[in-house]
Amino acid sequence: MILDRPYQFIPPNRNDLWPAFIHGFRIFDRYLHKKEGVVSYECRNAELLRESVDRGDGILLAPNHCRYADPLVLGWLARSSKRHVYAMASWHLFNTGWFDSFAIQRMGGFSVFREGPDRQSLELAIEILVEAHRPLILFPEGTTNRTNDILKPLLDGVTFIARQAARRKSKRDGGNVVIHPVAIKYLCSEAIDAWAGAQLEQIETHLGWRRPPKLPLLERTLRVAAALLSLREVEYLGSSRSGPLPERRDALIEHLLSSTETQLGLVTSANEEPSEKQDALIDVRSRVRTIRSAVNSQWFVGNPDDEERMALRSNVVAADLAQELLSYPNDYLNRESVTDTRIVETIQRMQESFFGKADVGVPLHAVIETDDAIPVPCEKAPRGVEDPLLTKVRERLGEMLGRLSKEARPLS
Template identity: 25%
Template sequence: MLLRHGCAVSEVEISPADLALMRSLSGSRLLIAPNHPTNCDPALLFALSQAADLPFYYLACRENFNSWFGLWGMIIERLGAYSVVRGTADRESFRMTRDLLAENGGKVVIFPEGEVYSQNDTLLPFQSGVAQLAFWAMDDLRKQGREGETIALLPVAVRYCFVEDMTVPIDRALTGLERAVLGRESMTGNSYDRLRRIGIAMLGDLEDEYGVKVDPAERVRPGADLTGRMELMKSVLLDRAAALTGFAFTGEMTLPERMRAIMNHVYEVTSDDPHAERTRYREQLHREQAARVKPLVRDLNRVANWIAVEDNYVRAKPTPERMADNIRRLEIEVFGEARLRGMRKAIVRVGAPIDLARYTETYRLSRRATVARCTDDLELAVQALLDSSGCR
């Protein structure tokens, strides 16, 4: 019911071979690492758990437990979810993850991108902290004298494919966006031409409102690649949020890393959870700071909505799924919600487990480099699964 009515997913496709692989791993310790294109992905992992008849635990952001006045938190906790407080060194959550992974046959689902990024067949860079948790659990096994036992990272890919003709819904969605952004319908050109006109106009409006200076010739040059302007707009929003909160970015951080860092910081500031060590006066100051910072959440959600987008995303592969990805982003920006819907099939693919035992020697010599290499191997494995599971 949740998949059909909440996610517009009519079918979940899991191959018999992948189910056989999962069942063969019933006694293995697994950190299950899927991509995260939509908010419906946890339900697909639960469907995989049911189909393979294997219980999973799920690491979820603390704020997810507050939905429906806490009722949603009670439900997902009973289904195996536990929380992590973003923006903090949540030692209790880290400890729980390590303990669960060290259990015989323990299986924990963590989304290594850390964000819903709204692209059906590409990835955001994986966060190395996910693999690090698995290596820490391996350390725990060794400290318990269980040298011969191991943990594996399991790459999983989820992809959505429309099962109905989306020509009319896409045309209707573009017409609504044209009225809102351009002030008129613009039926000339194909769907991609219309999508691009809307995107260019929206980007120009954002640049004007935030005072971003762009060469006027670039704005009107036909066929100009918009990626540079889009990256600059994202940077301006992130730098603005950092300046207003007194947050400093460190080192050579990528845009996704900067976004995660400032979002975690803002979440920590705006969290309503009382702190046991704060005095009454300190709590008052904290609430005042939270009130000043909360308006920035809209800017940061705007960046998160567009973090993975480059100008050639649809042009490189103009599928209905990619068109829908960008249309939904535009709708969220303009209307505050994605309105385009169409029934989809969800494909879940499972890759070969990556046994951490094969990294043991290099991990002893250089922990950080080994964790980074393992993270890259995991990301490549998930992307390969996506590339081999195209919509038909």
């Protein structure tokens, strides 16, 4: 979350010469190799996207979002379909350095404000779909999570944008808007044992453990995860707790959110018990967004003093930690289903939490699979139920990810 300056919309560069130059010299290929460890790729069913391009449809690409590499990896799909893309990107990505901001804009990225309404970004997304010059990438999960095999709840803003664009395009030129679900799956290109052992030993050393335990890789990973959760419990609860890890995780999430909501004077939904697991995930994400919006408002409107600003920063950190803890789903490391990619994701997620940066020394192969076009109706979504269009996107993405997850190597 950017608190150094208020949000300012950043439009994309619409000139096709820049992305052509970047593709021609394979600049983002090198970046992916160096910064994200993605060394090779494979586009499946890219001709489906090309067919929509040839028809002149407004095209919304709806991929899963498990790694920071995802937006650039989709550049390979753009290259395969011979059509550049636009992409909606969180505003904080334009504030990580001048080069990243410059490159994102030149590749067709434009900003969106996650802490509040952003009419300019919304209107531009709709207009891009109506004009149908390039496909538009919107990540329906909203944020990245490093759980490649599990799809998080989808944001309904994606289908709202698509339906609005479908109505406008139909009136303007009688054309159509379609959604292509796109599944991205990362596979380890080589055995992970040596890499995983070295990374776990680094964390263990920072925890003060004298020697690496003689445990299988799965048990060793779970042991480190339990230790890091205990550290967070001591930090926020005063002591570590006992019991199953999922229950301890959920209790810490609830403490982080409810205490932060109280400090900010927000009405909490903690007493409302979500009926299903999916509802619980949506509830946490909604509460995190409300906290971040409140912090942004108080920071830029409330004229806080230094002590109040320090408290507001702590509120953001607590909310972000609650959301991060959601990225450790139940049963992801079950002995019966655990794969090498799940171990890599878990270790890298722990490194980001503990060190602020993940090691990318394990080479990855990206599979980008495009699904059939889903026609977007012009009618508004029905009220009181999930948009059927969003349901269809979720089911298609879930099916593809479930199938692709079986291509990873089971942990030996």
